[in-house]
Amino acid sequence: MSKKITNTKTDKELIIEILLRLADDRLIHGHRLSEWTGHGPELEEDLALANVALDMIGHAAALYRYAAVIEGNPDEDYYAYFRDDIDFKNVAMVELPKGDFAYTITRQFLFSVYSYFLYEKLIETVENEQFNGMLQKHFKEIKYHLRHSREWVLRLGDGTKESHERIQNAFDEIWMYTGELFSMDETEHTAIEKNLFVDVSELKAPWLEFVKETLEEATLSLPDDDQYMFTGSRQGRHTEHLGHLLAQMQFLRRSYPDADWK
Amino acid sequence: MTQDYMNTKQTISKSKIWSWLEEVIDPEIPVLNVVEMGIVRDLEFEDDNVIVKITPTYSGCPAMNAIELEIQKKLKEKGIENFRVVTDYKESWTTDWMTDHAKKKLKDYGIAPPEKTSANDDFLKNLKGSQKIVPCPWCDSMDTFLESEFGSTACKSQYYCNDCDQPFEHFKCI
Numbered sequence: 312m313s314k315k316i317t318n319t320k321t322d323k324e325l326i327i328e329i330l331l332r333l334a335d336d337r338l339i340h341g342h343r344l345s346e347w348t349g350h351g352p353e354l355e356e357d358l359a360l361a362n363v364a365l366d367m368i369g370h371a372a373a374l375y376r377y378a379a380v381i382e383g384n385p386d387e388d389y390y391a392y393f394r395d396d397i398d399f400k401n402v403a404m405v406e407l408p409k410g411d412f413a414y415t416i417t418r419q420f421l422f423s424v425y426s427y428f429l430y431e432k433l434i435e436t437v438e439n440e441q442f443n444g445m446l447q448k449h450f451k452e453i454k455y456h457l458r459h460s461r462e463w464v465l466r467l468g469d470g471t472k473e474s475h476e477r478i479q480n481a482f483d484e485i486w487m488y489t490g491e492l493f494s495m496d497e498t499e500h501t502a503i504e505k506n507l508f509v510d511v512s513e514l515k516a517p518w519l520e521f522v523k524e525t526l527e528e529a530t531l532s533l534p535d536d537d538q539y540m541f542t543g544s545r546q547g548r549h550t551e552h553l554g555h556l557l558a559q560m561q562f563l564r565r566s567y568p569d570a571d572w573k
Numbered sequence: 574m575t576q577d578y579m580n581t582k583q584t585i586s587k588s589k590i591w592s593w594l595e596e597v598i599d600p601e602i603p604v605l606n607v608v609e610m611g612i613v614r615d616l617e618f619e620d621d622n623v624i625v626k627i628t629p630t631y632s633g634c635p636a637m638n639a640i641e642l643e644i645q646k647k648l649k650e651k652g653i654e655n656f657r658v659v660t661d662y663k664e665s666w667t668t669d670w671m672t673d674h675a676k677k678k679l680k681d682y683g684i685a686p687p688e689k690t691s692a693n694d695d696f697l698k699n700l701k702g703s704q705k706i707v708p709c710p711w712c713d714s715m716d717t718f719l720e721s722e723f724g725s726t727a728c729k730s731q732y733y734c735n736d737c738d739q740p741f742e743h744f745k746c747i
C-alpha cells in the first residue's frame with residue numbers, strides 16, 4: 312500500500328515529486344510514440360512521430376536530470392529504469408497501448424492541448440529559474456506537437472468514412488482517461504502554495520473549449536463528458552499496460568546495469 | 574574579464590578558447606559551428622577549470638550528446654586538462670541567436686533559414702490561419718508548400734517548391 316500523501320513533504324521532496332509527475336507523463340507517452348518508428352503510415356509521418364517521441368523523452372530526461380541533481384542521484388536513468396510501476400506518476404492515458412494511427416493521434420492531440428494550457432500557466436507561476444527555463448523551452452516544442460496532431464484530427468475526421476469512424480472511436484475510447492488530467496491531490500495543492508504547480512482543474516474549461524472547436528471542424532462529435540472517469544494513476548495505481556511497457560523498456564538496463572556504449 | 578586560463582604548460586586567453594570552439598561543427602548541419610548556432614552560451618574560468626556552458630537546441634536533439642563529446646575532444650586536443658561542459662537551462666535556445674552570417678550559410682547549403690520569432694504571436698489563433706510562406710532556398714520562389722512539420726531532424730520541417738520542383742528543408746524557428 313502506498314502511504315497516504317500528506318502535506319508534510321519538505322520543499323525538496325515537493326519539487327522532486329512535481330518534476331517526476333511531469334517527466335513520467337512525457338517519458339511514457341514518448342515511449343508509446345516511439346513504437347511507431349518504422350511502422351508509420353507514410354515516411355513523413357514515421358519521421359514526425361519519431362521526432363515528437365524524441366522531444367517528449369528529451370523533456371522527461373531534462374526534468375529527471377534536474378530531479379537527480381536535487382535528490383543527489385547520479386543521473387536521469389535511475390528514474391527511467393530503476394523504478395517500478397507503482398512509483399510512476401504518469402496519467403493512465405499515456406500508458407495505453409498505441410492502438411491504430413487514429414488512436415495514437417487522438418491521444419497525442421488531447422495530451423498536447425492539455426500540455427499547452429498547463430505549460431502556459433506553469434511558466435507564469437514557477438519561480439525556480441532552472442525549472443522555468445526548461446518549461447519555456449519545452450513549451451515551444453509543445454506548440455509543434457499540438458499543430459501536428461490537430462491537423463491530423465481534422466484530416467482523419469473530415470477524411471474518408473473509414474478514417475472518420477476510426478478517429479471517432481478513438482475519442483470515445485480515450486475520453487474516460489481525460490478526467491485524471493484535471494484532478495488535484497494533496498501534493499499538488501501544497502505545490503501550488505510554493506509556486507511550483509498550478510490548479511489543473513482550472514485548465515479543464517479552456518481545454519474542453521479547444522477540443523470541442525477542433526472536433527466540430529473535423530465533423531466529429533464530442534464524447535459524453537459526464538461519464539465514468541478513470542483515476543488513481545498519479546498515486547501509482549495504474550492500468551495493467553504500464554507494467555508490460557516497463558518490462559520492455561527496463562529489461563536491458565536492469566539485466567546489465569553497467570552497460571555502456573563504449 | 575581578461576583573466577587567462579593557466580596550467581603548467583601554457584597561458585590561454587578566453588578568445589583563444591572561443592576560436593577553438595568555433596572549430597567544433599554541428600554534426601547534423603555540417604556548415605555551421607556550435608558558436609554560430611548559439612549552442613555555446615558562455616565560457617568561464619573557475620580556479621584552474623574551464624567551464625563551457627551549452628544549451629540544447631531541441632530537447633530531443635540526439636546530436637547534443639555528440640556535440641558535448643566533440644567539445645570535450647577539442648579542448649583535450651588543445652591541451653586543456655581541466656574543464657567541464659555544463660548544460661544550462663536558464664535561457665531557452667532560440668533561432669534568433671543564429672547570426673545573419675550563419676543564416677546565409679544555411680541558405681547556401683540548401684536549408685531555408687529560420688525567420689525572426691515573435692513573442693506576441695497569438696499561437697492558438699494562428700493555428701487556424703493560413704500557413705506561412707517559406708521561400709525556396711534554391712530559386713527564391715514563394716510558391717512552396719509544407720509537406721511535413723517534421724523533417725530529417727527535430728529542428729527542420731519539410732517543404733516542396735512548385736517552381737523548381739525540389740524538396741527542401743526549413744529550419745524551424747523557435
